[in-house]
Amino acid sequence: MEIDARFRYYFQHPWSRLIVAYLVTFFNFLIFAEDPISHSHTGAHMVVVGNCFSFLFNKYPGLGWNILKVICWILAIITGMLAGKFIFHRRLFGKSRAQ
CATH class of the missing domain: 1.20.5 (Single alpha-helices involved in coiled-coils or other helix-helix interfaces)
Incomplete structure (x- = not known):
């Protein structure tokens, strides 16, 4: 399974990487329709972290x-x-x- 040299060149080019990063940021703003940084300090309800904390400190x-x-x-x-x-x-x- 050989990758075409031109495709690999354009896939690894810094401009394509920057464009992908900017597109991800743009679509993130588009989906949330607001600034996600303003919500970065709100409380998180993460099941895995709570279970790990509980397993480490509460079970024994x-x-x-x-x-x-x-x-x-x-x-x-x-x-x-x-x-x-x-x-x-x-x-x-x-x-x-x-x-």
Whole structure:
């Protein structure tokens, strides 16, 4: 699946990127029909953030359990990154040396 060189040139050109950014801003104003910055300091009702906050601070009693939970999250993230790099990318998706 090769991309045409002219299409890639115009797609990556700075003017096309600026035009897309300005069009997104224009259509954003058109849809909201007002300045969205004036509403940027209003309260947000985000389900994910509330659930994460509740899960972190309200579900376990005591500060020690919360700290242990955060340490387990950090260890899981680091383990996932290392396993992804060394197991999946190098061994499973890497080029074999028999070629």
